[in-house]
Amino acid sequence: MELAEKVSGWVPGLAKKCNLVGNNRASQFLSFGLGEGATLRAVRIIKANPTPYQYVVDDGGALVGDDWIISQAAKGKTTDQVSTQKRSYINIEAARRIENIAPIWKQIRGSERAIELLEIRSTREWSEEEIVEADYLQAKGKEIEAIRSRSNALMFLPDEELIKIDALNDATWRIL
Numbered sequence: 001m002e003l004a005e006k007v008s009g010w011v012p013g014l015a016k017k018c019n020l021v022g023n024n025r026a027s028q029f030l031s032f033g034l035g036e037g038a039t040l041r042a043v044r045i046i047k048a049n050p051t052p053y054q055y056v057v058d059d060g061g062a063l064v065g066d067d068w069i070i071s072q073a074a075k076g077k078t079t080d081q082v083s084t085q086k087r088s089y090i091n092i093e094a095a096r097r098i099e100n101i102a103p104i105w106k107q108i109r110g111s112e113r114a115i116e117l118l119e120i121r122s123t124r125e126w127s128e129e130e131i132v133e134a135d136y137l138q139a140k141g142k143e144i145e146a147i148r149s150r151s152n153a154l155m156f157l158p159d160e161e162l163i164k165i166d167a168l169n170d171a172t173w174r175i176l
Helices: 012-017 077-099 103-121 128-154
Strands: 032-035 038-040 042-047 054-058 062-064 066-076
Touching: 077 128, 103 128
Parallel strands: 042 066
Antiparallel strands: 032 038, 054 066, 062 066
């Protein structure tokens, strides 16, 4: 955690957070009186650094000397929230991996060429080059299908199992 050193801008939400409800706007001068001789000179936030599976909660703050100190804490998301987030990551990662194999334009062009090759085959035997090309297209199609299959398997994992996996790890994508 690090201490933010900037004086924050005044907003009604900040007044509420500092338990200064009723102050719709800051006084003309920073610092302004809080009563009992206290003067607010700055609002400082001790920031939390949450992981993607946490959210930040602050304590509302307290007056320490002339500063209002707000401390943040990272709290864990629920299993349901994490699993929903991971399912989104799985979709994104599957799309990225498929794109690395063949961008969509290559997939479309490959499908078009596969149809052409089938039409050729209906009239004559393929040449050696066409056989190599057909094998290549088929192999790329199988790689893409394997990613889609693994993605589907991951998506249907129970939440308790899903939250334990790392969607970005290559080991997660190996076919078992």
